[in-house]
Amino acid sequence: xxxxxxxxxxxxxxxxxxxxxxxxxxxxxxxxxxxxxxxxxxxxxxxxxxxxxxxxxxxxxxxxxxxxxxxxxxxxxxxxxxxxxxx
Amino acid sequence: xxxxxxxxxxxxxxxxxxxxxxxxxxxxxxxxxxxxxxxxxxxxxxxxxxxxxxxxxxxxxxxxxxxxxxxxxxxxxxxxxxxxxxxxxxxxxxxxxxxxxxxxxxxxxxxxxxxxxxxxxxxxxxxxxxxxxxxxxxxxxxxxxxxxxxxxxxxxxxxxxxxxxxxxxxxxxxxxxxxxxxxxxxxxxxxxxxxxxxxxxxxxxxxxxxxxxxxxxxxxxxxxxxxxxx
Numbered sequence: 001x002x003x004x005x006x007x008x009x010x011x012x013x014x015x016x017x018x019x020x021x022x023x024x025x026x027x028x029x030x031x032x033x034x035x036x037x038x039x040x041x042x043x044x045x046x047x048x049x050x051x052x053x054x055x056x057x058x059x060x061x062x063x064x065x066x067x068x069x070x071x072x073x074x075x076x077x078x079x080x081x082x083x084x085x086x087x
Numbered sequence: 088x089x090x091x092x093x094x095x096x097x098x099x100x101x102x103x104x105x106x107x108x109x110x111x112x113x114x115x116x117x118x119x120x121x122x123x124x125x126x127x128x129x130x131x132x133x134x135x136x137x138x139x140x141x142x143x144x145x146x147x148x149x150x151x152x153x154x155x156x157x158x159x160x161x162x163x164x165x166x167x168x169x170x171x172x173x174x175x176x177x178x179x180x181x182x183x184x185x186x187x188x189x190x191x192x193x194x195x196x197x198x199x200x201x202x203x204x205x206x207x208x209x210x211x212x213x214x215x216x217x218x219x220x221x222x223x224x225x226x227x228x229x230x231x232x233x234x235x236x237x238x239x240x241x242x243x244x245x246x247x248x249x250x251x252x253x254x255x256x257x258x259x260x261x262x263x264x265x266x267x268x269x270x271x272x273x274x275x276x277x278x279x280x281x282x283x284x285x286x287x288x289x290x291x292x293x294x295x296x297x298x299x300x301x302x303x304x305x306x307x308x309x310x311x312x313x314x315x316x317x
Binding site: 019020021022023025026073074076078079 | 145146149153181182187188189191192193194195196231233234235267
């Protein structure tokens with residue numbers, strides 16, 4: 001049987017701008033110690049790559065599904081913003 | 088009073104929680120697996136211990152919030168049943184939406200593992216005496232409480248900021264805040280009658296003089312007394 005075709009999607013999760021990112025600050029300082037000058041700010045987020053069965057769903061419906069996934073699990077809306085992309 | 092301790096894979100403070108409830112406070116105590124869909128019917132208090140449920144994958148508490156037992160805990164909480172979440176248990180309660188806000192990476196990036204003092208800044212079933220100062224250990228890397236300014240204002244106005252980090256004499260100052268929590272918050276109340284408490288310090292690790300102190304016992308004794316029928 002032929003495997004079902006799949007759609008690849010990416011969800012980028014970022015800390016909201018007002019949330020302090022101590023990890024980013026530590027990396028920014030470490031870059032400076034390595035001699036990379038001029039790095040003013042570093043923010044660290046997550047990329048979630050998904051492979052989803054292509055069941056003929058429209059792009060709009062798929063975007064809605066991704067948004068729900070992001071809101072309910074992949075991101076915490078209290079502290080994070082997200083961006084979903086279908087590739 | 089009957090207590091139920093919830094076991095998630097990856098938690099590590101369950102033995103102390105059970106020992107405190109059962110052996111120190113004399114409460115009949117059961118354990119329930121994360122895969123259960125019901126709590127024992129006689130449950131008055133649900134205790135979610137600390138640790139690293141599901142390896143802290145994605146975010147602390149994010150995977151636990153979809154465990155089968157969570158619906159039963161949410162129903163218990165909404166009916167006014169007592170729920171205590173310690174450390175990872177607090178993180179799980181915020182992820183599940185049973186308490187507002189979120190617990191984020193400590194300001195200093197350090198895993199902080201030492202005793203702290205917390206001051207009771209709102210009374211409720213677990214903290215009957217305003218101004219009490221308790222010494223308890225913390226052990227966490229993600230304990231910096233964050234919420235929107237509106238949520239913080241509501242917490243304060245509604246008397247839901249149960250505990251704040253303080254000095255030994257009860258001064259709530261920045262120097263006593265180990266992780267950068269907003270308003271020095273160490274624990275908050277939620278639920279229809281302040282029946283839910285989430286806190287980062289570990290009262291179950293300071294509930295018996297054998298552990299170097301028993302300030303944490305007051306929290307458990309308080310909820311046992313609160314549950315007594317008048």
